[in-house]
Amino acid sequence: MESAQQLDGLYVPALYDDLYNKDNTFKALKAKPGLPHRVKRASVTDLSRFRTRSTIMTPHTTFDRTFLIEVSRGCPHGCRFCAAGYVYRPPRFRPPGDLADCIREEKLSAAKIGLVGAAVSDLPGLEALCSTISGDGTEVSFSSLRADALTDGLLTQLKQNRVKTATIAPDAGSERMRVCINKGLSEKDILNAASKLVAAGIPNLKLYFMIGLPFETMQDIDAIIALCKNIKRAFLESSREKGRMGQITVSLSPFVPKPHTPFQWAPMEKVPVLKKKIKRIKQALGNVPNLTVQADVPRWAYIQALFSRGDRRVADILLAGRDHQWNWAKTFKSSDIDPDFYVHRRRDELEVFPWDFIDHGIRKSFLLTEYKKAQKGKRTRECNPDTCSLCGACPPPSQP
């Protein structure tokens, strides 16, 4: 109890009671006397104080001989669907010198260095860091790169590191939809990136898209198809010069609304509609040579959405799931709780959310404004923690 009173970031569920309205919506989380009503997130301002990197190297993991090092936390781009982009605000980067020292000390045990972060391509000094690593004969890999960040130097690094597949995440097919999600990538950026990657000798391309985004129409789905065909064309032209054609993999994920994001008010798209959208894309791209389409299962996205935005009562569904050996059809049938209430309901602007008690420093009113801007097709600028206090996560700039 004392620790929960004194330490930021400590939440003891048993010391808080959940209350509900007559219409089943969440009313409040009532703290026992002496406890804070909102639990403040614990956050590190200066990342160089703690090195977060692989501590055990073993062949018995997915990354076996790759030494992973976290280069940044948060992301400055503000994509409206992305939980990591909001809950880890403000964006912070490790000083390149600190990263180089850490890598120098550790890399004897690793064949490859993996740079991890939501915004790896925004890391100041990334190119220089990569050439330090690869100059010593060690490979480097990235968790993801933005299409508009592929400089010549970075492409050289990808080539030197024998990268065979590069991933680009347009996330949506139409310009309208990319503005809606605040992606900040134009079709030109995406096509340029595809051409540049092939020209740099990286044969395969993976493209990530979401379907079922808020305010999405069938025209936006058709725009995914058109964009993939345009990317294939750009890919083909660059490949001709190289004399070989790689593979394009289009990956489709149903959108799941997440807490603490501007889309936390949005309903998730219905499973049959998601299936229809996937089918439409697969049919349209099915005969395109050297291109394959993969899609996540909409029913799994539904389960994810249920547990992403459920309240404490949803724990009963989890227990029932265990009792029914994770047969979800049987589980839902046996439960009094309606999962659609959590997954498909459009939430009222004033609704209290079960996660509102976690204080990430971001104003809920800011998230709502972002949701409304998405609907109106308006962009929000990228983070600049030196001058900005827009969302509340950074202290106000000091007056001269």
Ligand code: SF4
């Ligand atoms: S206050 Fe501004 S710079 Fe800081 S996290 Fe929020 S939007 Fe980004």
